[in-house]
Amino acid sequence: MKGLIEVDRFIELRRQLHQIPELGFQEYKTQQLLLDYIQSLPQDRLELETWRTGILVKVPGYRSRQCIGYRTDIDGLPIEEQTDYEFRSQHPGHMHACGHDMHMAIALGLLTHFVHHPIQDDLLFIFQPAEEGPGGALPMLTSQPFIRWKPDQIFALHVAPEYPVGTISTRPGILFANTSELNIHLTGKSGHGAYPHQGNDMVVALTQLVTQLHSIVSRNVDPMDSVVLSIGKIEAGEKENIIAGHASLNGTIRTLSLPGMEKVKNRVSQILQGIQTSFQCEATLDWGSNYLQVKNDSLITEAFLDWARKETQLQVFECNQAMVGEDFGYFLEEIPGMMFWLGVDTPYGLHHPKLQPNEAAIPVAIQLLSQYFTQLSK
Numbered sequence: 001m002k003g004l005i006e007v008d009r010f011i012e013l014r015r016q017l018h019q020i021p022e023l024g025f026q027e028y029k030t031q032q033l034l035l036d037y038i039q040s041l042p043q044d045r046l047e048l049e050t051w052r053t054g055i056l057v058k059v060p061g062y063r064s065r066q067c068i069g070y071r072t073d074i075d076g077l078p079i080e081e082q083t084d085y086e087f088r089s090q091h092p093g094h095m096h097a098c099g100h101d102m103h104m105a106i107a108l109g110l111l112t113h114f115v116h117h118p119i120q121d122d123l124l125f126i127f128q129p130a131e132e133g134p135g136g137a138l139p140m141l142t143s144q145p146f147i148r149w150k151p152d153q154i155f156a157l158h159v160a161p162e163y164p165v166g167t168i169s170t171r172p173g174i175l176f177a178n179t180s181e182l183n184i185h186l187t188g189k190s191g192h193g194a195y196p197h198q199g200n201d202m203v204v205a206l207t208q209l210v211t212q213l214h215s216i217v218s219r220n221v222d223p224m225d226s227v228v229l230s231i232g233k234i235e236a237g238e239k240e241n242i243i244a245g246h247a248s249l250n251g252t253i254r255t256l257s258l259p260g261m262e263k264v265k266n267r268v269s270q271i272l273q274g275i276q277t278s279f280q281c282e283a284t285l286d287w288g289s290n291y292l293q294v295k296n297d298s299l300i301t302e303a304f305l306d307w308a309r310k311e312t313q314l315q316v317f318e319c320n321q322a323m324v325g326e327d328f329g330y331f332l333e334e335i336p337g338m339m340f341w342l343g344v345d346t347p348y349g350l351h352h353p354k355l356q357p358n359e360a361a362i363p364v365a366i367q368l369l370s371q372y373f374t375q376l377s378k
């Protein structure tokens with residue numbers, strides 16, 4: 001980045017995007033704002049396609065030997081923001097609490113750089129909807145514009161609240177987990193709270209179910225494997241003196257192997273069968289959206305880490321695997337590439353209503369990746 005005005009532009013864009021968080025495949029205002037900016041760039045230097053609420057932008061190189069892809073996610077979360085930002089979310093109950101506003105600003109900065117400084121190779125910028133759910137990567141991979149412009153290598157980053165600005169980290173091989181949502185609904189029989197024997201109480205069934213599901217990690221999974229089963233939401237009942245005829249839970253499962261995921265899902269199904277038998281209730285089970293592990297290409301990742309250690313002033317280190325999910329894993333299943341963490345130094349973690357990433361990380365990432373892609377293309 002060559003000057004403060006350019007940096008300020010991408011910080012300003014991040015703030016505009018921060019104000020309009022939208023859920024997966026509803027990113028209409030976000031798409032329009034991105035398009036407005038992209039259309040302000042010299043149009044003879046780029047080609048553009050929209051796909052649902054996403055955008056693909058190709059910047060042709062002057063030799064076009066290969067295509068380097070860079071992906072950002074664009075959706076927000078159903079979280080009520082609690083920051084004291086002047087530019088806080090204008091969409092009640094929605095927030096960019098996973099840093100996708102930062103990711104988009106960085107992608108726009110990179111796109112701007114390469115539109116003005118083309119390299120030998122083509123570049124493909126992918127603005128992907130619905131990372132938080134139901135998952136935009138998998139359907140985007142089979143879309144016509146993506147198939148036509150399919151890159152030969154692909155890169156992405158994710159903000160890391162716990163690292164200082166000026167820090168990056170990643171690892172060869174598995175970086176993030178396989179995920180599955182877990183949505184269960186129980187149906188019993190409601191009735192008067194004074195006559196529990198005439199109803200079939202789903203509060204009791206659900207609390208038993210929650211306890212038993214939590215025994216899977218401690219009692220069915222090899223202690224040397226990494227598995228997470230978290231139940232983030234439960235709902236049941238209407239009133240203190242009504243037996244609850246319905247109850248539901250929503251959770252997430254994370255594993256570092258696909259067989260591990262199968263094993264946990266089988267155990268969930270068995271436990272649910274037992275709950276139906278013992279509480280004489282009906283149950284529905286829906287696995288929701290499932291994401292494939294993020295598996296970095298070893299050679300590409302090691303080359304990136306080596307280069308960053310030698311050629312930048314950044315703190316660069318190899319990190320542990322994390323149990324977060326990212327549908328970027330589907331891109332990496334088809335195209336060699338890697339994802340890395342970018343330090344944004346904030347006390348509140350991802351998905352927290354007070355997440356306030358340090359915007360100084362935006363120019364850090366733009367500079368890092370513009371240098372890296374340029375040398376990759378030499």
Ligand SMILES: CC(=O)N[C@@H](CCC[C@H](N)C(=O)O)C(=O)O
Nearest residue numbers: 132133179180181252324325326
């Ligand atoms: C980076 C991040 O936080 N990603 C999300 C992905 C959502 C996965 C899916 N909706 C699920 O809950 O299984 C995450 O929660 O890790």
